[in-house]
Amino acid sequence: MKDRKVQKGSGGNAAVSKLTFRQRCAKDWQKNKLLYLMIMPILIYYAIFKFGPMFGLSIAFLDYKPARGILGSRFVGFKHFKAFFTNYYFFRLLRNTIKISLCSLLTFPCPIILALLLNELKSAKFSKVAQTVTYIPHFISTVVVCSMVIVLTGSGGAITQILHALFGVEEKAMLNNPSYFLPIYVLTELWQTLGWNSIIYLSALTGIDQQLYEAARVDGAGRWQQMLHVTLPGIAPTIIIMFILKMGKIFNVGYERVMLLYNDATLNVADVINTYVYRQGIVQAQYSYSTAVGLFNCLVSFGLVLITNKISNKLNGSGLW
Amino acid sequence: MANAAAAVRPSRNQKKKSHIKESLGSCIFDVVDVIVILILMLIVLVPLVHVLWASFSKPALYAAHEGLLLWPEGFSLESYKAVFRNRNILTGYGVTIFVVVIGTTLSICLTAIAGYVLSRKDVMWNHLITVLIVFSMYFNGGMIPFFLVVKGVGLNGSIWSLIIPTAVDTYNLIIMRTAMAGVPAELVESAKLDGANDWTVLWKIMVPLVKATIAVLVLFYAVYNWNAWFNAMLFIHDKAKEPLQLILREVLIQNDTSSMTAGSDTDAYLISETIQYATIVVATVPILAVYPFIQKYFVKGVMVGAVKG
CATH class of the missing domain: 1.10.3720.10 (MetI-like)
Known part of the structure; x- marks a missing residue:
């Protein structure tokens, strides 16, 4: 039966399109009833927990009071957005968010370089061991990694002592010093994610046609040239996709990590939009105001993804969509 | 892909000349590669080992210790x-x-x-x-x-x-x-x-x-x-x-x-x-x-x- 359908191809489609929309629905339902029943719980899940919050964004334009509900709350337009843009902390939050994101964006090439280095290793066994070791930090929770950092860079911590001996860093808790927060944050993130993020590039590397390397070798290309002219172009699409995804996260800097590492002494350089949303919304229960701040954040992120995607489509025709 | 192959073509003429140099360069590349990976592995492992040894150390001895531990300071399950x-x-x-x-x-x-x-x-x-x-x-x-x-x-x-x-x-x-x-x-x-x-x-x-x-x-x-x-x-x-x-x-x-x-x-x-x-x-x-x-x-x-x- 299936074969016949495939053979007919466009003929079959024409017959289908003659049916009205309702008839097609009925036919589809008859055939795939069980499939729709199976996916129903997942659709309900998505409706509540993924799309529910999207509709919940509407409270950014209300004076939302939980007791009155969304429909009973007063509409206030852009009041909360105005309040945020004129807030004393607005520029500080924006500056910190962008600064921390850009610094962690600087580490973007690191996993690519690691993947290339792992790929060039002669011994497969050593490469395997190196991979096993570098993936480990991914499996250690952010809470534990951050606490290790806090303890090790504390006033009597091992890292503080070493840096004291080498560079004369003061033997005080380094995370209480605003000028150390950013490097510590970026290095912590890098330590935790470097190995794991390289996997995707490693798997892209295995997809490169080996004949290309042979051709390059015949043409007299050295290792370095092969890497530059065969390997890198081969994984370029993966790099671009990862870069676009990373752009989308720029305004959602790892706020969990920030929240675990910052303290009152470093608030001035460490407070980002999302940690501010948490304090305003959850701790102080200013739901509408913090939702407006979150919505601003969300729109900027989404915009950045769209722009990056557009640019990469223009440059080499390979974007996310 | 085709571009990549084409791009390396000009170097064909130099093949003979640079053969020895390249294999030397290739060797250096390998050595540097291994060293960099080893350093990275140490950066991952040393803090973890330090935490492990510190957890088994005698609290008083640990407090007196400076820098990273390469071995537990005393042994205690306290x-x-x-x-x-x-x-x-x-x-x-x-x-x-x-x-x-x-x-x-x-x-x-x-x-x-x-x-x-x-x-x-x-x-x-x-x-x-x-x-x-x-x-x-x-x-x-x-x-x-x-x-x-x-x-x-x-x-x-x-x-x-x-x-x-x-x-x-x-x-x-x-x-x-x-x-x-x-x-x-x-x-x-x-x-x-x-x-x-x-x-x-x-x-x-x-x-x-x-x-x-x-x-x-x-x-x-x-x-x-x-x-x-x-x-x-x-x-x-x-x-x-x-x-x-x-x-x-x-x-x-x-x-x-x-x-x-x-x-x-x-x-x-x-x-x-x-x-x-x-x-x-x-x-x-x-x-x-x-x-x-x-x-x-x-x-x-x-x-x-x-x-x-």
């Missing part, structure tokens, strides 16, 4: 005794294990079902559903509306708030769908001719065929559930229901070891740092112990997911 004196750590362990086992099971079942349905062709609404689901990956309501929704459906304060709101991860769902779409359609068709319906096909045919992908997704969900703490901070207000990571945060970051240290204040001060290390070890060993055994699966699985879309 810190571990203190960790297990803290009842919260034990209840936290219980909660986390519950969430990991039940949450991962639920997640993997839902992901398999959704992945199967969305991988079927000739299902009219699949395209729309897929577009909506992928959209939710790039745009979401954010922290506060999510918090209000979970509160609204009555999960606030319940241990299920750690499981249900994060039950399906879209990225994992797409990996599952891609894997199932790769299974030859004939297998499904022939089972259906034998009278099997989609539900039976899913569990009897599809799941065994994509079990490598499922193993990876089990790992992803389990690691997520083991490490999650933020939602617990939002929704759990009862010490007895707090998962391990939240307890860890209190012990390690808010530095509350009071429930574990007994005796005089100076003792408490000396022992508290080694207690923190022991807590880290207790919380990390289980997942690191499982990890080497499943490693061979996930590289394969990530490759499945690496296929675009």
Whole structure:
């Protein structure tokens, strides 16, 4: 039966399109009833927990009071957005968010370089061991990694002592010093994610046609040239996709990590939009105001993804969509 | 690809001349490569080893030590005794294990079902559903509306708030769908001719065929559930229901070891740092112990997911 359908191809489609929309629905339902029943719980899940919050964004334009509900709350337009843009902390939050994101964006090439280095290793066994070791930090929770950092860079911590001996860093808790927060944050993130993020590039590397390397070798290309002219172009699409995804996260800097590492002494350089949303919304229960701040954040992120995607489509025709 | 091959062509003429130099350069490259990787491995391992040794050290000796430990300073299980004196750590362990086992099971079942349905062709609404689901990956309501929704459906304060709101991860769902779409359609068709319906096909045919992908997704969900703490901070207000990571945060970051240290204040001060290390070890060993055994699966699985879309 299936074969016949495939053979007919466009003929079959024409017959289908003659049916009205309702008839097609009925036919589809008859055939795939069980499939729709199976996916129903997942659709309900998505409706509540993924799309529910999207509709919940509407409270950014209300004076939302939980007791009155969304429909009973007063509409206030852009009041909360105005309040945020004129807030004393607005520029500080924006500056910190962008600064921390850009610094962690600087580490973007690191996993690519690691993947290339792992790929060039002669011994497969050593490469395997190196991979096993570098993936480990991914499996250690952010809470534990951050606490290790806090303890090790504390006033009597091992890292503080070493840096004291080498560079004369003061033997005080380094995370209480605003000028150390950013490097510590970026290095912590890098330590935790470097190995794991390289996997995707490693798997892209295995997809490169080996004949290309042979051709390059015949043409007299050295290792370095092969890497530059065969390997890198081969994984370029993966790099671009990862870069676009990373752009989308720029305004959602790892706020969990920030929240675990910052303290009152470093608030001035460490407070980002999302940690501010948490304090305003959850701790102080200013739901509408913090939702407006979150919505601003969300729109900027989404915009950045769209722009990056557009640019990469223009440059080499390979974007996310 | 063609460009890449063309680009290296000019160097053909120099082939003979640079042959020796290149092999020397190649050697240097290899050596530098190995050294860099070794340094990276040390950077990963040294802090972990330090934590492990510190946790076994005698508190007083450790306090006097400077720099990283290459060997324990004395040997003492005092810190571990203190960790297990803290009842919260034990209840936290219980909660986390519950969430990991039940949450991962639920997640993997839902992901398999959704992945199967969305991988079927000739299902009219699949395209729309897929577009909506992928959209939710790039745009979401954010922290506060999510918090209000979970509160609204009555999960606030319940241990299920750690499981249900994060039950399906879209990225994992797409990996599952891609894997199932790769299974030859004939297998499904022939089972259906034998009278099997989609539900039976899913569990009897599809799941065994994509079990490598499922193993990876089990790992992803389990690691997520083991490490999650933020939602617990939002929704759990009862010490007895707090998962391990939240307890860890209190012990390690808010530095509350009071429930574990007994005796005089100076003792408490000396022992508290080694207690923190022991807590880290207790919380990390289980997942690191499982990890080497499943490693061979996930590289394969990530490759499945690496296929675009």
